[in-house]
Amino acid sequence: xxxxxxxxxxxxxxxxxxxxxxxxxxxxxxxxxxxxxxxxxxxxxxxxxxxxxxxxxxxxxxxxxxxxxxxxxxxxxxxxxxxxxxxxxxxxxxxxxxxxxxxxxxxxxxxxxxxxxxxxxxxxxxxxxxxxxxxxxxxxxxxxxxxxxxxxxxxxxxxxxxxxxxxxxxxxxxxxxxxxxxxxxxxxxxxxxxxxxxxxxxxxxxxxxxxxxxxxxxxxxxxxxxxxxxxxxxxxxxxxxxxxxxxxxxxxxxxxxxxxxxxxxxxxxxxxxxxxxxxxxxxxxxxxxxxxxxxxxxxxxxxxxxxxxxxxxxxxxxxxxxxxxxxxxxxxxxxxxxxxxxxxxxxxxxxxxxxxxxxxxxxxxxxxxxxxxxxxxxxxxxxxxxxxxxxxxxxxxxxxxxxxxxxxxxxxxxxxxxxxxxxxxxxxxxxxxxxxxxxxxxxxxxxxxxxxxxxxxxxxxxxxxxxxxxxx
Numbered sequence: 001x002x003x004x005x006x007x008x009x010x011x012x013x014x015x016x017x018x019x020x021x022x023x024x025x026x027x028x029x030x031x032x033x034x035x036x037x038x039x040x041x042x043x044x045x046x047x048x049x050x051x052x053x054x055x056x057x058x059x060x061x062x063x064x065x066x067x068x069x070x071x072x073x074x075x076x077x078x079x080x081x082x083x084x085x086x087x088x089x090x091x092x093x094x095x096x097x098x099x100x101x102x103x104x105x106x107x108x109x110x111x112x113x114x115x116x117x118x119x120x121x122x123x124x125x126x127x128x129x130x131x132x133x134x135x136x137x138x139x140x141x142x143x144x145x146x147x148x149x150x151x152x153x154x155x156x157x158x159x160x161x162x163x164x165x166x167x168x169x170x171x172x173x174x175x176x177x178x179x180x181x182x183x184x185x186x187x188x189x190x191x192x193x194x195x196x197x198x199x200x201x202x203x204x205x206x207x208x209x210x211x212x213x214x215x216x217x218x219x220x221x222x223x224x225x226x227x228x229x230x231x232x233x234x235x236x237x238x239x240x241x242x243x244x245x246x247x248x249x250x251x252x253x254x255x256x257x258x259x260x261x262x263x264x265x266x267x268x269x270x271x272x273x274x275x276x277x278x279x280x281x282x283x284x285x286x287x288x289x290x291x292x293x294x295x296x297x298x299x300x301x302x303x304x305x306x307x308x309x310x311x312x313x314x315x316x317x318x319x320x321x322x323x324x325x326x327x328x329x330x331x332x333x334x335x336x337x338x339x340x341x342x343x344x345x346x347x348x349x350x351x352x353x354x355x356x357x358x359x360x361x362x363x364x365x366x367x368x369x370x371x372x373x374x375x376x377x378x379x380x381x382x383x384x385x386x387x388x389x390x391x392x393x394x395x396x397x398x399x400x401x402x403x404x405x406x407x408x409x410x411x412x413x414x415x416x417x418x419x420x421x422x423x424x425x426x427x428x429x430x431x432x433x434x435x436x437x438x439x440x441x442x443x444x445x446x447x448x449x450x451x452x453x454x455x456x457x458x459x460x461x462x463x464x465x466x467x468x469x470x471x472x
Contacts, residue, residue, distance in 0.1 A: 001065060001150050001157075002092035003122060005034070008134035012143040019143070020078045032194070033082045034089045039190045039381050041093030042374050043235050044183070048094070049101070049370045050176040050232075055168035058098050059161050065091030066154030073147035097373035102168065104361045104369045110304055113358040117300020120354050121293055129289050132282030139279060182227040182234035189220035193382070197389040204393070236371040239364055243437075245372065248360035249379055250434045251312070255352065256383030257390075258428040259319070265391065265420050266326075270338075273413055274331060287339050291346030296354060303355040306441025312359075313435045315352030318344055320429040327421035330414060359438050395420050 009030060017027040048057045068088030075081035103115045137145040196213030203209055228237040239245050270281040302311050322345035329338060357376065364372045398419050402412035 001069075001153055002095040004130045004133065005069075005088065005092060005150070008130040008146050009034070012134055012138040012146055015138055015143045016078075016081070020081075022078055026078060029078070029082050030085060032198070034085045034092075035381070035385065036191060036194050037086045037089035038093040039194075039378065040187055041090050042097060042377050042381070043186055045094040045097050045101075045374050046235055046370045047176060047178055047232075049098070051172060051174070051178075053168060053170055053172045054098065054102050054105075055161075055165055057094060058102065058165065058168075059158065061091045061094045061098060062154055062157045062161060063091070064088075065095065066151060066158070067091075069147045069150035069154065073144045073151075093377075097370065097377045100357070100361075100373040100376070101370045102165075104373065105366055109362055112361060113303030113354060114297060114300040116357050116361070117297040117303070117354040120300070120357065121296045129286075132279075132286055132289075135279050135282045177232050179227065179230075179232060179234040182224060185220050185224035185227055186234060189217060189224055192216045192220065194385060197385050200389045200393050235374065236368055239368050239372055239375065242363050244363035244439065245360055247434045247437045248356050248363065249375065251316075251352075251356050251431045251438075252360070252376060252379045253383045254431040254434075255316075255319075255356075255428065256380045257387040258323075258424050258431075259349075260384035260387040260391075265395065265417055265424075268395075268413075269326065269329065269417050273410070273417060274329075274333075284335075284338055285342055287343040288346040288349075291343045292350050295347055295350035299350045300354040300358070303358040306439070308355040308359050309435065309438040309440035311351050312355045312438055313432050315348045315350070315355075316428060316432045316435060318348030319352060320348075320425045322348060323421045323425035323428065327418045327425070356435075356438070362439075391420060391424070394423060 013027055013030065016030060017023075020027070045057065052060075065088055068084055068086075068091055071084035072081060072088060075084055100116070100119060103119055104112060107115045133149075134146050137149065192213050196210055196217055199207060199209045199213060224234075225237060227233065228235060240249075266285070267281060270276045270284060276284065299311060299315075322341050325337070325341040325344070329341070360376060361369065361372055395416050399412050399416035402415045403409070407415070
């Protein structure tokens with residue numbers, strides 16, 4: 001539910017704008033308010049977990065999200081809709097990190113990848129299915145239906161949680177203190193960051209608004225990091241001392257920056273350049289979601305077997321190649337090439353997400369799990385926001401460049417989309433550099449070959465000790 005609602009609303013914004021009779025800057029708050037509130041609530045999950053425990057945190061989040069969805073569907077004005085979206089986001093902001101943390105702490109390491117693979121189907125398929133579902137529901141039942149659909153799912157989730165998650169009712173820390181200063185610094189950091197990012201597309205990188213926002217953002221981040229050194233901080237930033245966590249976090253940030261930015265262009269390609277309707281565009285994106293549905297559990301099992309590095313690099317290459325293929329699509333391109341490219345992207349995403357998430361969670365201790373999952377969600381959210389903003393700037397710059405060469409609007413748009421997809425392909429490929437440092441279990445053949453090299457003196461003492469441990 002929470003993942004779908006990050007993308008399902010976008011298709012319905014023109015209809016909402018018409019019904020409420022507001023301008024574009026006002027209707028954008030339906031998305032902006034959700035994103036800011038979502039980001040603000042994520043770090044609170046660490047304290048809420050200590051204070052109330054996983055059971056009440058998860059159950060309360062689902063109840064709040066469901067109530068927010070009901071209020072959204074009943075909204076008669078923009079102000080009420082935006083306020084309802086804030087309530088919805090407060091519940092949704094903790095659902096992803098909390099559910100991932102529950103899985104991480106419940107399953108042993110040798111089964112964690114499979115669990116994350118199944119969990120990730122909903123988390124990744126949500127944004128993939130959002131445009132299809134949003135376009136179809138809005139077309140036939142009105143924009144209110146995109147929120148109504150959450151209510152029966154929410155009620156079922158509440159019932160399942162009350163029946164199956166009672167084992168999470170463990171001893172809680174009623175004396176846990178809330179880090180007011182840390183939350184204040186973090187809140188200002190997120191709000192100013194979102195405003196600074198949004199100013200890029202309107203005023204550019206050299207505007208006073210952007211530069212001033214950048215200074216305040218860096219200052220608030222510095223103050224937040226300093227506040228995290230005291231007892232019971234908002235987030236346990238000691239996780240950044242762990243090399244494997246930093247590697248996985250870097251890949252996650254690059255991935256979200258490139259993918260959110262690249263996916264931002266797809267509606268312009270399908271509906272703008274190629275002339276498909278909203279429903280047709282959504283259906284063309286469906287193979288992406290269906291492939292992930294089938295392959296996510298498989299990639300999770302492979303991660304459990306220790307094939308994290310090779311699987312992740314394969315996923316990065318496939319996703320990068322899919323964006324290269326998107327850059328080749330033009331008017332008259334076969335629909336089968338579009339479907340194949342969507343499916344290829346879905347396969348690449350499946351191979352990339354579960355292994356990297358597994359590596360990130362395997363790197364931290366049990367006490368750091370909630371912080372790690374919260375930071376993972378933040379990386380996705382912040383990386384996505386930056387990716388979309390930068391993508392819009394790049395697209396506009398390239399489009400204006402070709403218009404200045406006296407090319408038609410359609411040709412300029414084609415070149416802008418093509419080059420934007422190529423840039424996205426290059427950015428996602430950069431994730432292969434840190435991915436080379438991900439863990440990879442050696443098979444027997446590799447161990448024997450390295451053993452021979454070790455005898456010949458071709459490996460370091462550190463690698464020699466590692467191989468000896470593996471052989472033992």
